[in-house]
Amino acid sequence: MKETKKDIRSYTQDELRAYFIDQGQQAFRGNQVYEWLWKKGAHHFEDMTNLSKETRAFLQEHFVINHIRVDHMQRSKDGTIKNAVKLHDGLTVESVMIPTPTRTTACVSSQVGCSLNCEFCATARLKRMRNLNPDEIYDQVVAIDQQSRAYHNRPLSNIVFMGMGEPLMNYNNVIKSIDKITGNDGLGMSPKRITLSTSGIPKMMKKLADDRPKFNLALSLHSAIDEKRVKIMPFNEQFPLEDIKDALRYWYEKTGTRVTYEYVVWKGINDTKEDIDALIEFCKVIPCKVNIIEYNSIDDGRFEQASKQAVDAYERELNRFGFVVNVRRSRGKDIDAACGQLANKE
Incomplete structure (x- = not known):
């Protein structure tokens, strides 16, 4: 029976060292392979040029590198790039490169589809097919870094898991991917x-x-009134706002870092003074x-961007109470690359 090739990126550095020792070779070979995989982002064993041809052939025979492939790339008129990323099993996710004059941000995916059921988000309609592995998340970052260097002559500067x-x-896989993205190795x-x-x-x-991360946390909030949030984010029934407030207090007690609330204002849904007052109370937590x-349309017409007056009212009142508020204009709308639009339409 033919041996099934093992996914080499599922091995830790110590496991690779031990593997080479078992093969009668020196442990540092494991270090070399690990560096090629995670520091240099090699997708092919033949690229590992400081290994002998025999060692590379041996690796090719027994292991596989399940790397992603940018299957289709769309470029927006504002410079945003959306990638349709083909995974090793044929499934597809999307990632986005968002350039500004001063930085480049990668928006990366963590699941094929989504586990939740937000009514306003195109991805939620796909349902969750599977979780991404750490290397599949890491590969999205590497691909966007390469695109940023090619199109803007600068490295990737920021990453959002959005x-x-x-x-x-x-x-577990998201944390492992961040460890690889941030680690010296x-x-x-x-x-x-x-x-x-x-x-x-x-x-x-x-x-x-509890894990005391050094990265930032954002909460996709959209309403600070439970009844309204359940209508737009039905899973809120299982995780009501009081429980989320409790978790936020715990977060701040453990980490000492503030949280960013992401908030879309929709016409006729959360554009009243009651909604603004509720958000201000939530911000005091x-x-x-x-x-x-x-807001970025997903074609069904149920959700519409609120008026400029409604958005201005939010901004004015939040400022009046001393809260930091930014109004974000979406990028990449013309290629369905903006927030909430990722749905593998192609």
Whole structure:
């Protein structure tokens, strides 16, 4: 029976060292392979040029590197790039490169589809097919870094886990991927330039706080009134806002870092003074800032961008109470690359 090739990126550095010792070779070969895989992002064993041809052939015979492939790339008129990323098993996720004059941000996916059921998000309609492995998340970052260098002559500067999927529902793999992205044995990026966005899973938010991450946390909030939030984010029934507030207090107590609230204002849904007052009370729970995000249509017409007057009212009142607020204009709308639009349409 033919041996099934093993996924070499599922091995730790120590396991690779031990493997080479078992093969009668020196342990440092494991270090060399590990560096090629995680620091240099090699996708092929033949690229590992400081290994002998015999060693490379041996690796080719017994192992596989299940790397991603950018199957289709779209470029927006504002410079945003959306990648359809083909995984080794034929499934597809999407990632986005968002350039500004001063930085390049990668928006990466953590699941094929999504575990949650937010009514306003195109990804939620796909349902969750599977979690991404750490290397599949890492590969998205490497691909966007290469695109940033090619198109803008600069490296990737920021990463947001705001693509397809709920990162906290793929906790272990997401944390492992961030370890590889930030580690000296990987890409060496600063964790301060990484933001993980959750829709609000209290138990997992507390677990994250216990792990004392050095990266940033964002909460996709959209309403600070339970009845309204359940209508737009039905899973909120299992995770009500009081539980999320409790998790936020725990987060701040453990980490001492503020949270960013992401908030879309929709016409006729959360554009009243009652909604603004509720958000202001929610903002008093722990130190925070608020990003008001422009809504991006997903074609069914149920959700519409609120008027400029409604958004201005949010901004004015939040400022009046001393909260930091930014109004974010969406990028890449013309190629369905903006927040909430990732759905593998192609």
